[in-house]
Amino acid sequence: xxxxxxxxSPAIAPDLGRGRDAVRHRPGIRGAEWQLVLPLGLFYxxxxxxxxxxxxxxxxxxxxxxxxxxxxxxxxxxxxxxxYVILLDTLRLGLITxxxxxxxxxxxxxxxHRVGRRLRPLxxxxxxxxxxxxxxxxxxxxxxxLGREGIIDRSLxxxxxxxxxxxxxxxxxxxxxxxxxxxxxxxxxxxxxARIDQRLLEASQSLGAxxxxxxxxxxxxxxxxxxxxxxxxxxxxxxxAFVTQSIIGGGRLTYMPKYVYDLAMGAQNWPFAAAAVMVxxxxxxxxxxxxxxxxxxxxxxxxx
Numbered sequence: 001x002x003x004x005x006x007x008x009s010p011a012i013a014p015d016l017g018r019g020r021d022a023v024r025h026r027p028g029i030r031g032a033e034w035q036l037v038l039p040l041g042l043f044y045x046x047x048x049x050x051x052x053x054x055x056x057x058x059x060x061x062x063x064x065x066x067x068x069x070x071x072x073x074x075x076x077x078x079x080x081x082x083x084y085v086i087l088l089d090t091l092r093l094g095l096i097t098x099x100x101x102x103x104x105x106x107x108x109x110x111x112x113h114r115v116g117r118r119l120r121p122l123x124x125x126x127x128x129x130x131x132x133x134x135x136x137x138x139x140x141x142x143x144x145x146l147g148r149e150g151i152i153d154r155s156l157x158x159x160x161x162x163x164x165x166x167x168x169x170x171x172x173x174x175x176x177x178x179x180x181x182x183x184x185x186x187x188x189x190x191x192x193x194a195r196i197d198q199r200l201l202e203a204s205q206s207l208g209a210x211x212x213x214x215x216x217x218x219x220x221x222x223x224x225x226x227x228x229x230x231x232x233x234x235x236x237x238x239x240x241a242f243v244t245q246s247i248i249g250g251g252r253l254t255y256m257p258k259y260v261y262d263l264a265m266g267a268q269n270w271p272f273a274a275a276a277v278m279v280x281x282x283x284x285x286x287x288x289x290x291x292x293x294x295x296x297x298x299x300x301x302x303x304x
Contacts, residue, residue, distance in 0.1 A: 052281070059274035066271070073275035083276070087283065090256040093170070094239035097177045101185040101234045102227065104178065109189035127186050130179060139247045142176040143167065146248070168250040176248045177238050184237065185230035192226025193219070221298075228295040232288055239284065256280045 062070035077083045112123050130138060145151050146167040153163035166172035196219065204214040242257035249255065254262075256276065263273035 055274040055277050058271055059278050061271045064268060064270055073271045074279070076272065077275055077279055083279075086254055086256055086259050087280065089253075090239050090280070091283065091287065093173065093177075093245075093255060094235045096170075096174050097181060097238040098185075098231050098234045100174060100178045101182050102231065105182055105185035105189050105230065108182075108186050109193055112186075112190050113193050128183050131183050135180065135241070135243050136247075138180055139176060139244050142172070142179070142244075142248060146172045146175070167248065168252045170249075170253065173245060173248045173253065176244050177241055180241070180244060181234045181238055184233040188226040188230040188233070189223060192223040196222050224295060224299055228292065232291065235291075236284060236288065239280075 058066065059073055060069050060071065062068040062072055108127065112120060112127075115123060143150075147153070148163065148165070148167070150167070152166065156163050166175065200218055200222075201214055204218050209217065239255070240257055242261065245253070245255045246258045246261075249258075260273050260276050260280075263269050263276060
């Protein structure tokens with residue numbers, strides 16, 4: 001009898017199970033796991049939680065002298081309509097960009113799994129190509145494309161049509177953000193589609209379901225976790241894309257990142273800028289939590 005037979009024998013298998021449980025519950029092993037997590041935890045504490053805590057404290061001061069505590073900054077933010085408009089425009093920008101990225105990324109992810117193995121590395125390179133260059137370089141490239149003398153307007157004029165004038169418009173910002181954020185939606189979808197059992201698709205087709213019915217009844221529900229992950233990534237990065245919003249939007253469009261920058265660096269009103277940041281952060285956390293719970297509820301309904 002060889003070692004494989006010994007491991008499969010009923011007399012030895014319980015001993016092996018007890019050995020694994022003993023190793024898993026040893027205090028030294030659990031301590032080693034915490035030591036591995038500790039550097040990352042300290043990094044987040046110093047460079048994420050601590051700055052947020054500083055902003056929360058600064059937002060509680062009455063004026064820029066930082067000498068008296070008060071909630072007047074939050075009262076001022078919620079009492080002026082301009083702040084509501086900028087906040088809602090920022091959230092709407094994130095939602096539109098997320099929806100457009102989802103509509104474009106799903107066919108791209110499906111195409112990735114249907115092309116031959118030789119073409120997949122090339123397609124993957126094209127998908128992640130926007131992430132290989134700086135956001136500033138990509139944004140200025142979009143100025144060349146969207147400007148009055150850009151490729152789009154010149155092509156329209158050559159066809160005898162009116163120029164689109166997409167630069168310094170919401171459509172132009174969405175277009176630039178979609179190209180930049182598209183990999184963040186495509187890659188989770190590729191991973192989600194790879195986990196689908198192909199036998200489920202074959203069973204659906206063998207039962208008479210067409211391609212569209214199979215997509216909506218099988219493929220789409222099974223990729224819902226990937227859709228949630230990609231949507232959260234695109235939404236959170238789109239509403240905080242300071243460079244793209246500022247350059248493509250110009251002076252005509254104002255979103256929360258640029259608004260906070262103007263308050264802090266232009267007006268030097270640090271307490272109000274900190275309050276605006278905390279409002280934006282709280283709103284995004286509420287939106288992300290709500291979206292995540294809706295997705296989990298949909299998953300439970302599908303699995304049930």
